[in-house]
Amino acid sequence: ELKVEQNPLFLSMQEGKNYTIYCNYSTTSDRLYWYRQDPGKSLESLFVLLSNGAVKQEGRLMASLDTKARLSTLHITAAVHDLSATYFCAVDNSGSARQLTFGSGTQLTVLP
Amino acid sequence: GAVVSQHPSWVICKSGTSVKIECRSLDFQATTMFWYRQFPKQSLMLMATSNEGSKATYEQGVEKDKFLINHASLTLSTLTVTSAHPEDSSFYICSARGDRGGGYEQYFGPGTRLTVT
Numbered sequence: 001e002l003k004v005e006q007n008p009l010f011l012s013m014q015e016g017k018n019y020t021i022y023c024n025y026s027t028t029s030d031r032l033y034w035y036r037q038d039p040g041k042s043l044e045s046l047f048v049l050l051s052n053g054a055v056k057q058e059g060r061l062m063a064s065l066d067t068k069a070r071l072s073t074l075h076i077t078a079a080v081h082d083l084s085a086t087y088f089c090a091v092d093n094s095g096s097a098r099q100l101t102f103g104s105g106t107q108l109t110v111l112p
Numbered sequence: 113g114a115v116v117s118q119h120p121s122w123v124i125c126k127s128g129t130s131v132k133i134e135c136r137s138l139d140f141q142a143t144t145m146f147w148y149r150q151f152p153k154q155s156l157m158l159m160a161t162s163n164e165g166s167k168a169t170y171e172q173g174v175e176k177d178k179f180l181i182n183h184a185s186l187t188l189s190t191l192t193v194t195s196a197h198p199e200d201s202s203f204y205i206c207s208a209r210g211d212r213g214g215g216y217e218q219y220f221g222p223g224t225r226l227t228v229t
Contacts, residue, residue, distance in 0.1 A: 035220075041222070041223070088155065098144075099161060100146075
């Protein structure tokens with residue numbers, strides 16, 4: 001059974017600082033996704049990582065995937081208040097239905 | 113990006129009644145649709161996977177007789193919560209995957225907030 005562990009669960013950081021969210025998963029997979037969720041809203045797709053060594057960047061966020069270590073990171077550079085949200089990683093179970101297993105989420109609060 | 117709609121966006125119903133939630137892919141054909149449930153401050157939990165024209169596959173612990181899923185066409189799936197109880201109150205989110213974006217990405221609907229009184 002695929003398990004996805006995300007840490008930290010809660011992250012409070014000052015504006016302008018850098019930080020990294022980690023996503024570990026338990027079985028082999030070649031597809032990993034990062035999503036953002038604002039309170040009361042559904043998911044917004046941030047990144048799709050499809051291969052070992054994949055790195056994608058959008059604004060102050062950068063995601064990477066190491067399939068050998070079964071680890072993905074979401075790095076936040078020079079955080080701003082607008083980045084406050086909950087971030088989820090999700091891993092494709094590589095089964096025929098390509099279901100996603102989600103991490104617990106990281107609730108990020110960026111303080112002024 | 114691809115558009116997936118859900119209706120209604122929120123619903124309040126009385127205990128014992130049934131509620132139907134619709135999920136539509138607006139600009140692509142969705143061969144597979146997924147239904148998730150999210151309780152406050154928790155992650156998304158997959159309830160079931162449905163393929164067009166076939167019976168849904170439910171995750172362990174999800175009552176198939178209580179959560180009826182119908183994927184009647186390539187653009188529409190419905191989730192009916194039968195005999196709803198207060199513990200069914202939750203945020204229900206659907207996603208769809210099909211002939212869009214390489215066929216691997218799930219596109220999420222805006223969610224339906226169900227409150228059972």
